[in-house]
Amino acid sequence: MLITLEGIDGSGKSTLYEGLKNRLADLNPLFTREPGSPYLGDAVRRAIAADSDPMVEAALFVADHAVHLADVVRPALTKGRLVISDRYSDSRFAYQEVSLAGAHPDPHGWLEAVHAGWSIRPDLTILLVLPIPVAMSRLAGRSEQEHFERQEFLEHVQKNYLARAVHDPGRFVLVDADRDAETILDFVEKSIRAAVQ
Numbered sequence: 170m171l172i173t174l175e176g177i178d179g180s181g182k183s184t185l186y187e188g189l190k191n192r193l194a195d196l197n198p199l200f201t202r203e204p205g206s207p208y209l210g211d212a213v214r215r216a217i218a219a220d221s222d223p224m225v226e227a228a229l230f231v232a233d234h235a236v237h238l239a240d241v242v243r244p245a246l247t248k249g250r251l252v253i254s255d256r257y258s259d260s261r262f263a264y265q266e267v268s269l270a271g272a273h274p275d276p277h278g279w280l281e282a283v284h285a286g287w288s289i290r291p292d293l294t295i296l297l298v299l300p301i302p303v304a305m306s307r308l309a310g311r312s313e314q315e316h317f318e319r320q321e322f323l324e325h326v327q328k329n330y331l332a333r334a335v336h337d338p339g340r341f342v343l344v345d346a347d348r349d350a351e352t353i354l355d356f357v358e359k360s361i362r363a364a365v366q
């Protein structure tokens with residue numbers, strides 16, 4: 170089973186991901202993330218830091234996904250492992266539909282086409298939803314700000330995530346991320362345990 174954690178920057182995904190490692194240890198999940206595939210993850214992070222051309226960045230995210238699927242996700246799923254990924258293809262649809270606006274005539278169509286036929290659909294997607302001002306105040310403490318971490322940009326990204334959830338309600342679990350980390354962890358742990366049974 171493939172479970173993904175999604176949400177805007179600052180929504181608390183990494184905090185949740187780390188917490189789930191302890192909570193779900195008995196299920197022996199494979200914890201993984203995007204971007205960050207073997208041998209391409211660093212290139213993607215350098216491209217983000219360098220504020221690259223949006224199409225270059227989008228192509229790198231897709232390439233990172235391809236390596237992640239081929240070398241990490243698919244082999245684990247084939248062995249029957251539970252896979253939990255911090256970010257996955259919904260990040261592309263939420264972020265690159267915004268970043269590619271103006272750079273490509275049909276960002277959504279391109280993203281659909283480039284994933285069709287080979288990418289693996291998650292069984293369950295945990296979407297952390299957070300008011301943008303709260304996310305911005307959480308991100309303000311960071312020493313390095315990425316170019317995606319702007320209020321207007323993140324507003325669009327969160328709208329895209331919510332639209333995807335509306336179109337695929339059976340896959341998405343929406344989580345109010347404006348609560349304390351322990352409460353969120355309790356709720357998500359229960360949702361995942363219910364899904365794997």
Ligand SMILES: Nc1ncnc2c1ncn2[C@@H]1O[C@H](COP(=O)(O)OP(=O)(O)OP(=O)(O)O)[C@@H](O)[C@H]1O
Binds near residue numbers: 182183307310348350
């Ligand atoms: N439930 C919470 N309540 C208050 N602060 C939180 C909560 N969860 C995380 N934080 C804090 O918010 C900041 C961002 O959290 P975190 O790094 O987990 O977010 P993220 O979604 O992984 O962000 P990014 O995608 O940009 O890496 C951190 O300083 C973290 O300690």
Ligand SMILES: Cc1cn([C@H]2C[C@H](O)[C@@H](COP(=O)(O)O)O2)c(=O)[nH]c1=O
Binds near residue numbers: 204217
């Ligand atoms: C997978 C993926 C990620 N992004 C963006 C989202 C974040 O701003 C950065 C890095 O992710 P992290 O969770 O903060 O480490 O990249 C994206 O735009 N498109 C993607 O496909």
